[in-house]
Amino acid sequence: MGTFITRRILQTLAVIVVLSYVCFYLMSLMPGDPVDMMVASNPKMTTEDVARLKTLYGLDQPIYKRYASWMGSILTGDLGYSRTYRVPVEELMGPRLWNTAILSFASLAVSLMIAIPLGVFSALRPGSKLDYFMNLFSFAGISIPSFWLAIVLIIIFAVKFPILPAGGTQTIGADSGGLWADIMDRSVYLILPVASLAIQQIGRFSRFTRSAMLEAMRNDFIRTARAKGLSRRQVVWQHGFRNALIPLITILALSFSGLFSGAILTETVFAYQGVGKLVYDSIIGNDYNVAMISFVISVSMVLLMNLVADICYGFADPRISYQ
Numbered sequence: 001m002g003t004f005i006t007r008r009i010l011q012t013l014a015v016i017v018v019l020s021y022v023c024f025y026l027m028s029l030m031p032g033d034p035v036d037m038m039v040a041s042n043p044k045m046t047t048e049d050v051a052r053l054k055t056l057y058g059l060d061q062p063i064y065k066r067y068a069s070w071m072g073s074i075l076t077g078d079l080g081y082s083r084t085y086r087v088p089v090e091e092l093m094g095p096r097l098w099n100t101a102i103l104s105f106a107s108l109a110v111s112l113m114i115a116i117p118l119g120v121f122s123a124l125r126p127g128s129k130l131d132y133f134m135n136l137f138s139f140a141g142i143s144i145p146s147f148w149l150a151i152v153l154i155i156i157f158a159v160k161f162p163i164l165p166a167g168g169t170q171t172i173g174a175d176s177g178g179l180w181a182d183i184m185d186r187s188v189y190l191i192l193p194v195a196s197l198a199i200q201q202i203g204r205f206s207r208f209t210r211s212a213m214l215e216a217m218r219n220d221f222i223r224t225a226r227a228k229g230l231s232r233r234q235v236v237w238q239h240g241f242r243n244a245l246i247p248l249i250t251i252l253a254l255s256f257s258g259l260f261s262g263a264i265l266t267e268t269v270f271a272y273q274g275v276g277k278l279v280y281d282s283i284i285g286n287d288y289n290v291a292m293i294s295f296v297i298s299v300s301m302v303l304l305m306n307l308v309a310d311i312c313y314g315f316a317d318p319r320i321s322y323q
Contacts, residue, residue, distance in 0.1 A: 008310070012303040016296065017071075023295045024067045027288055070292070080289030084282065089289050092278070097297075099169055100274035102186070103263070107194045108255060111201035116248075118202070119209025120241060123217065134206055141203025150196045150269040157192060165189055167271035193270045197263055201255065208251050212244035219243070246313060253309035254302070 054060045061069075073080065079089035122134040158166035170186050216222070217240050225235045264276035271277070275294055282290040 005307070005311070008307050012300075012307065015303060016299055019299050020071070020292070020296055021067055024070065024292060025063055027291060028063055028066070074293075074296075079293050082282075082287055082290050084285040084287040084290070089293050092290065093275070093293060093297075096273060096275045096278045099272065100263075100267070100276065103190060103193055103197070103267075103272065103274060106190055107197035107201060110194060110198040111205055112252075114198075115202045115205030116209050119206040120213050120236065122206070123210045123213035124236065126214065131210075134210065138203035138207045141199045141201075142207070144200065146196060146200060146263070147265045147269050149199060150192070150266055153192045153196055154269070164191055166192075167269070169273045189272075193263075193266055193272055196266050196270075205248075205251065208247055209244070212247045213240060216240045216243040249309050249312050253305040253312075256301075256305045256308075 051060075070080075079093070081087075082089055082092050085092055118134055122128075122131045125131055154166045157164045165188060168189055170182070170189055217236075221243075222235060222239060225239045230239075263274075264280050266272070267274045267276035268280055275297075279291060279294045281287075282294065
């Protein structure tokens with residue numbers, strides 16, 4: 001196990017370096033660097049000023065030297081400076097990561113609590129009315145565009161029936177009322193974004209759960225468990241559901257990896273101050289440092305959660321060996 005984890009960590013670090021360099025190169029190809037934006041906003045700048053600023057920011061160097069300088073700063077703990085927000089990147093990313101984590105964990109928890117029982121019960125009654133309803137709901141949830149669903153929820157619950165806020169993260173000044181008041185205020189602003197994300201995730205998780213359970217319940221060990229006189233609950237949950245966990249662990253790990261990358265469309269529509277909206281604003285504003293740090297976090301989470309999923313396979317199925 002230790003050798004496997006060490007090898008995977010080294011592979012993860014290598015992939016992060018390669019992908020970060022590719023992303024850094026693509027970002028450098030975008031039209032308009034920070035100095036060009038300064039020139040556009042200040043027509044009094046001379047050619048000598050432009051050359052001096054490009055030398056100051058290292059924009060006159062080859063791409064590999066700029067990448068090496070940027071990576072060296074990252075390794076020393078210096079994440080850079082946001083040119084759009086005029087603050088250090090770590091001060092900007094901290095609250096946004098926290099907001100995105102709250103939104104993502106809430107939507108994931110809601111979707112799992114609904115999708116897993118729905119998928120299991122649908123698999124136990126294939127062809128029933130419940131199964132048909134679950135399939136219809138799942139395909140609808142998967143197919144509906146996230147931005148369209150978010151807009152529909154805003155129209156219904158914020159415009160037609162103004163019972164929920166149309167967007168934002170919290171009421172201005174609400175954090176001065178104490179911890180409990182802050183939690184309640186944030187919860188109100190989370191309802192629509194969580195519902196928008198959860199509806200789509202429920203469809204995906206329920207379909208995977210149904211397929212995995214249908215396959216698990218057809219195996220010979222299920223008939224053996226029934227022949228031994230085990231109760232229906234033991235057969236379904238201890239034998240069937242446990243063997244259906246392998247594909248569920250995979251899709252769940254991929255979902256966890258997106259917790260800190262943010263839901264760009266949903267956060268943008270609801271003006272939710274999370275990482276997704278920050279990435280969108282940073283790309284539009286050519287804020288290289290913020291966009292690159294967000295990319296590195298997203299890639300790291302995907303690779304890390306894949307490693308966690310591989311480790312969890314061994315706990316779900318003792319037949320899997322890492323030797």
